[in-house]
Amino acid sequence: MNRRWLGPVVSVVVTVLSVATMSSLGVGVLVGLVGGDTALPCDRLPGTAQPFEGDRHIAYEGAPHEPYRTVPPTSGPHSPRVVVPGIYRDAVPEELQVHALEHGHVLVQYAPDVPPGDVEKLERLGRRHPRDVVVAPYPPLGHGIGLTGWQRLGRLDTLDERAVEEFIERIAGRYDHSWQHGAADCVSG
Structure with a gap:
């Protein structure tokens, strides 16, 4: 040429x-x-719908506020700081958990009784969704695995990878400071 x-x-x-x-x-x-409007209807979502507990910021993690009604929390008072999605080896303070949920993220948390091999599998699932998921220990669970999204709670006695994946795929991004893509409050709406 x-x-x-x-x-x-x-x-x-x-x-x-x-x-x-x-x-x-x-x-x-x-x-x-x-x-x-691509959000799934409430009856096709995993976990159970939880009442709205507010969305106000508190001054700092650990500042006095009304107690959360669920373990782990699914909405309510939270830190103005936010934890980024990822794998954590230490428990994430509840006030940071709630702020992550407010940004549309899903938390996958496990009790001390979850075997190390299952923790590795949960971390692998979290890495498949690097923008959407926080994986961390959460001793207050006492037993099993807790899955949370904004106003949504799932509990597993033992690891069911398919159930965790389904929760992440169907719940992540439904809420980001407001309901997204046609999603709605499944308790009041």
């Missing part, structure tokens, strides 16, 4: 790719606006 044609050919290719990229982004936005 003649070198004097190289510049215009590259310009045309870059322009075509840019237009194609922008067009696909535009189509994605339109689909989101027109068909964005």
Whole structure:
């Protein structure tokens, strides 16, 4: 190919790719606006719906506030700080748990009686969803595994990887400071 044609050919290719990229982004936005109500109805969700306990910020982790009604908590007063999704070897303070839930994340927490091999499997499941899941120990459970999303609670006596995966896939992102994608409060709505 003649070198004097190289510049215009590259310009045309870059322009075509840019237009194609922008067009696909535009189509994605339109689909989101027109068909964005993709949330599953309440009766198809794993776990049980929990009443709204508020969403106010407290001054710091451990600051006095009304007690949470569920173990682990599913909504309520929380820290203004947020814990990022990931694998934690120490328990996450409840006030940080709730703030993670408010951002649409799912917490997968385990009691001291969960075997180390099952903890490794839970951590592996968490790594499959690096933007959505916090995996951590939670001694107040006393027994088994707790799965939480905003106003949603699941409990497992023993590890059921399919149930954990289903909870993550169906609950993560339903709530992010408000109900998303057509999701609704399953207690009052």
